[in-house]
Amino acid sequence: MTIRNILIHPDPRLKKVTDPVASVDDNIRRLADDMLETMYDAPGIGLAAPQVAQMLRMIVMDCAKEDDATPEPMVLINPQVVWSSDARSVYDEGCLSIPDQYAEVERPTEVEVEWLNLDGKTQREKFDGLWATCVQHEIDHLDGKLFIDYLKPLKRQMITRKMQKLKREMARG
Ligand SMILES: [Zn+2]
Numbered sequence: 145m146t147i148r149n150i151l152i153h154p155d156p157r158l159k160k161v162t163d164p165v166a167s168v169d170d171n172i173r174r175l176a177d178d179m180l181e182t183m184y185d186a187p188g189i190g191l192a193a194p195q196v197a198q199m200l201r202m203i204v205m206d207c208a209k210e211d212d213a214t215p216e217p218m219v220l221i222n223p224q225v226v227w228s229s230d231a232r233s234v235y236d237e238g239c240l241s242i243p244d245q246y247a248e249v250e251r252p253t254e255v256e257v258e259w260l261n262l263d264g265k266t267q268r269e270k271f272d273g274l275w276a277t278c279v280q281h282e283i284d285h286l287d288g289k290l291f292i293d294y295l296k297p298l299k300r301q302m303i304t305r306k307m308q309k310l311k312r313e314m315a316r317g
Pocket residue numbers: 238239240241281282285
């Protein structure tokens with residue numbers, strides 16, 4: 145397993161609509177392993193393939209967040225929200241591509257998602273709580289959408305400027 149480099153906003157690859165995974169093969173399984181490793185290392189609770197420059201519809205997550213909780217790694221290939229609740233919840237969201245920036249985002253409280261697992265089999269599950277927020281946040285990444293796109297323009301621009309500054313500092317080493 146390899147820890148991959150996480151793209152930092154602003155980056156054109158984070159704004160693109162990604163391609164469906166055509167077949168769940170060893171390359172995809174290797175990418176899933178790398179994405180989980182990268183997510184745990186960051187550390188984070190979710191990661192989408194475009195964040196590691198792979199323009200594919202694939203996400204990983206683990207929202208079992210208590211320190212002593214048993215890990216619950218999930219890999220969702222070609223995930224799709226097939227139902228969402230009318231009820232909505234607000235969470236303070238962050239993103240590994242927008243380090244150290246958090247903002248409240250409102251989303252459906254519950255969603256039902258269908259995806260392919262690592263055996264290429266269709267799975268369907270209902271998510272609530274933090275899992276629901278996380279899965280919607282990650283699926284947004286596959287459509288080139290970031291959580292800051294839900295914020296007012298002024299707040300979004302402020303965060304983007306901070307990230308541009310961070311990237312300049314990182315480039316300088
Ligand atoms: Zn994110």
